[in-house]
Amino acid sequence: MVATLVRRFGDLDVAEEAAADAFAAAVARWRDDGVPPNPGGWLTTTAGRKALDRLRRDRMRDEKHGLLLRLQDERPDEPERTIEDDRLRLLLICCHPALPMEGRVALTLRMVGGLTVPEIARAFLVREATMGQRISRAKARIGAAGIPFEVPSPEHLPARLDGVLTVLYLVFNEGYLATGDQAEPVRQELVLDAIRLTRLLHGLLPQEGEVTGLLALMLLAEARRAARVSPDGELITLDAQNRGAWNHAMIREARELLEQADRLGTARRRYRILAAMSATHCSALRAQDTDWVRIVALYDGLARLDPSPIVLLNRAVAVAEVSGPRVGLDLVDGLREALSGYHPYFAVRADLLRRLGRTAEAVDAYEQAIMLTANRAEKALLSRRRDALVTAGDEPAEGRSAPLERGGPQPPADIPG
Structure with a gap:
């Protein structure tokens, strides 16, 4: 509307x-x-x-x-069928290059994605007041610059693409595992909106490998939806999911999209790397068959593009699977200052401490993760893990980790998507 x-x-x-x-x-x-x-x-x-x-x-x-x-x-x-075209138009308008990138993304998440200011602030790890001001400034700048409310010509689309892709996946990520405390841990309407708009963008720009990669990544994540939350509302981590419940037709479509992106011959970038990681996970018949060496190599490539703390946190999870929890914990501890308010950081740290037999420290880290998350499915999972340590004492060290599964463009502490 x-x-x-x-x-x-x-x-x-x-x-x-x-x-x-x-x-x-x-x-x-x-x-x-x-x-x-x-x-x-x-x-x-x-x-x-x-x-x-x-x-x-x-x-x-x-x-x-x-x-x-x-x-x-x-x-x-106008007929209902024009609504999605209107939303794509608005998406492209809000991502005008006259706006700073942070303003483009924030405004579009609010106007097109329908996310609240607190939800957007959590996605960027900033205060709500800061995000509100950012959105207001972006609106004012559109008016002051006289930005036309029309779809840009094809030659002007690439200049807006980075912001558009970021927005689409942040909307998807908020739906995939909501950051708020609403009753449903998964906001399926946001997931479907993001996929629908990305399909429209893919139809508009079929030669853009990053658009193709993003669509593949979303489909690989959505394919696992039926196996991600238990009947009693607890998040099920990737290693414990029933892989027979995954939507394998959707996984095949995503793989075809990745092959299409490879045929375009464009350089491998963020979303194509993330989609390749997710496809690697989906290719394993059992969790223990996962090719973690390949995933670490893909994270190395992603970190060269974006050495942000969240990317490095996820890389540490993969490194721990290859080189052991002590190496992973050393990497994680180096990110504490940057991620002190980010609950997946503490969830990852708790799991690595558990694997090393440092139970008391693991319980403390789980407590911090529980305090920082609002999603009920995540809170239930983290609480059960903490309670198991409290009641049973040390669990076996050096066991496989089972990090939280989220879906962000730099997905927190597990796998991309």
Whole structure:
């Protein structure tokens, strides 16, 4: 709805406020009148009227008055099939190169992904107030720069691609394992939105290997959905998942996409590397058959592109599988200052300490991870692991790790996707 309103009225604030007003009107009206036969159409029509009302209130401003005259349109709303095109248009607008990269990503997550400011702040490991200011500045800059609300020409698309891909995968990541404390640990509507928009982008840019790689990565992650959460709501780590429950048709499609990306001959980049890691995991018939040496090599390539603390944390998990938990722990401990508020850091550290027989320290690390996460499925898993150590004492050292499974572009402490 917001994307459609932006296309029609060309103003992000008008679109957001009109959509919110329409939902408020629905809360008031539908309680007494009942839900209309076409709720989406009712909301869209009402939002359009609310936007026109606001523009009428601003008619003393010449530019708003001229816009109002152009927008007096009694034609029926466009068919439902145009909505996804509107969202792709809005995605590309918000990722205009005139905006700084951090502003592009934050604004698009808010406007296109529908994430809240706290959710976006957690994704970037910054304070909510900082993120709110970042989004407000990006909106203001769009207006001040006169950025047109239209799909850029094909030759201008590559300049926006990095921001678009980052946004799509951050939306996917928030759906794949939500950071908030809502009832459902997986926000499937965000996952499907991200995949749908990435498919549209892939159709628009079929020769872009990174778009192809991102779509493959999302499909490899989504293919495991049925095996990721237990019936009682606890996260199931990759090593313990029922691989027969994975969607193998989706895995085959993802592998075909990766082969397509390889045929394009473009340099291997972030999302293609991450997708190659995920494909390596999905190729193992059993968890113990995983080719960790290959995964470490892929992480080495990723770290050359982006030596961020989260990438290095995930690389440490893979190194621990090849070289042992003591080597992995040394790498993890070097990241403490950078990741002191990041719960997967403590979950990884707890698991490595457990494997080394340092039970008391492992319990403390689990406690910190539990305190920092809000996702109920993760909290349940971490609590059970902590309780097992408290009640049973040391578990066998040097056992295989079972890190948390998340899906971010630099996926926390397990496998990409």
